Amino acid sequence: MNFEMPTLSTLHTLLDPIDCRQEQQRHLSSVLPALSAALGVPIPTPVHPHPQQLAQSLHIPSCERAVVVFIDGLGFWNLVLRIGHTPNMRAMLRQQYNDQPIWTTQPSTTSVAIPTFGTGTAPGFTGMFGYTQRNPRTGNKAQMITFTDDIAPREVQHQPTIFSQIDQQGMRVTSIGLPRFEHSALTEAALKGGAFIGSESPRMRLKHALAANETPGLTYLYIRDLDKTAHKSGWDNDAWVAQLEKIDTIIGTLRRMLAPGTLLVITADHGVVNMVEQDQIDIADNPMLQEGVELVAGEPRAPMLYTTLGQQDAVAQRWQEVLADRAVVLTQEEALNQGIFGAVQPHTLPWLADVFVLTQGQHTIVDSRTQREQERTLPAVHGSRTQMEMEIPLLMEVL
Numbered sequence: 001m002n003f004e005m006p007t008l009s010t011l012h013t014l015l016d017p018i019d020c021r022q023e024q025q026r027h028l029s030s031v032l033p034a035l036s037a038a039l040g041v042p043i044p045t046p047v048h049p050h051p052q053q054l055a056q057s058l059h060i061p062s063c064e065r066a067v068v069v070f071i072d073g074l075g076f077w078n079l080v081l082r083i084g085h086t087p088n089m090r091a092m093l094r095q096q097y098n099d100q101p102i103w104t105t106q107p108s109t110t111s112v113a114i115p116t117f118g119t120g121t122a123p124g125f126t127g128m129f130g131y132t133q134r135n136p137r138t139g140n141k142a143q144m145i146t147f148t149d150d151i152a153p154r155e156v157q158h159q160p161t162i163f164s165q166i167d168q169q170g171m172r173v174t175s176i177g178l179p180r181f182e183h184s185a186l187t188e189a190a191l192k193g194g195a196f197i198g199s200e201s202p203r204m205r206l207k208h209a210l211a212a213n214e215t216p217g218l219t220y221l222y223i224r225d226l227d228k229t230a231h232k233s234g235w236d237n238d239a240w241v242a243q244l245e246k247i248d249t250i251i252g253t254l255r256r257m258l259a260p261g262t263l264l265v266i267t268a269d270h271g272v273v274n275m276v277e278q279d280q281i282d283i284a285d286n287p288m289l290q291e292g293v294e295l296v297a298g299e300p301r302a303p304m305l306y307t308t309l310g311q312q313d314a315v316a317q318r319w320q321e322v323l324a325d326r327a328v329v330l331t332q333e334e335a336l337n338q339g340i341f342g343a344v345q346p347h348t349l350p351w352l353a354d355v356f357v358l359t360q361g362q363h364t365i366v367d368s369r370t371q372r373e374q375e376r377t378l379p380a381v382h383g384s385r386t387q388m389e390m391e392i393p394l395l396m397e398v399l
């Protein structure tokens with residue numbers, strides 16, 4: 001394998017920040033545009049205008065059928081550090097081109113990553129910038145997985161989905177997940193198009209994936225359980241590993257039973273880091289972190305601040321001073337200049353926060369004045385720009 005296996009003495013470097021612009025090719029946003037080209041129905045997007053070239057540079061071979069397994073919360077390094085438990089993914093990781101990670105979005109979180117993946121664009125196009133963000137129409141904080149505060153998905157996310165565009169080209173697209181996701185706001189915003197098959201049973205979902213793949217086209221299988229387990233009990237423990245083993249068994253069945261010639265693709269939306277209580281900063285205890293801040297959105301690894309008019313530079317400065325090397329603090333202008341959201345479109349700009357905070361190491365930032373204890377004590381978290389959170393697998397195999 002073409003990477004150094006982390007050792008006890010290098011492990012901490014996985015918690016160092018990496019610098020990555022949204023427009024990279026080895027990026028989650030490239031996966032579906034490149035796959036569309038591999039399937040013979042190239043869908044260009046504003047971020048990836050040449051899907052055929054993209055497929056070539058990602059080494060995606062032409063195919064008649066592809067199955068994408070999307071594993072919520074499986075970071076490249078979370079996988080590598082527990083690779084002994086995953087014979088199937090280990091065999092895939094050993095294959096050429098699979099041993100290098102790709103990058104997810106910043107913030108490294110589901111409600112940002114899935115729309116970017118589903119539209120092949122960038123948060124600047126989808127308007128989905130965080131786990132929570134301020135709704136410019138009401139001024140309230142809205143959660144962007146279920147779209148609280150009465151936000152219609154179309155109100156913020158205007159980009160056509162890749163699934164709907166492949167479907168319009170007459171090629172089969174099948175999404176498989178929990179029944180309640182069929183009409184969920186996030187599906188509507190990011191993954192709409194083609195047929196949806198819902199089932200509560202993982203076995204049935206697997207069966208549906210095998211059956212769907214009998215017809216040429218694209219099958220998408222979403223697996224949520226690993227992220228759920230991490231948020232419940234942390235990632236580095238028996239419960240998480242047991243869940244990972246279950247998922248590897250599913251991958252094993254797909255490898256054995258999918259029609260020959262199928263391209264199997266495994267990717268994810270973000271990795272996870274464990275929360276450490278003594279590395280948590282509470283805004284409620286720090287008056288300097290409160291001054292000039294009207295609303296704190298985002299999540300503990302990536303707070304996004306909406307400030308009093310004209311206060312963004314002063315707030316950013318104060319936060320950087322208080323947090324020192326525990327976080328990187330960026331004003332909106334700095335974040336835009338770094339290109340971390342891609343090209344921000346006029347209609348998404350009002351959703352953007354004034355200050356972005358990206359924590360380092362295992363630090364988290366919470367606010368006990370407004371957040372419930374459960375939100376503040378999640379055993380595993382994500383959202384920031386460390387290797388652990390940002391680097392995700394892209395494992396591909398022609399069966």
Ligand SMILES: [Zn+2]
Pocket residue numbers: 073110227231382
């Ligand atoms: Zn999560």
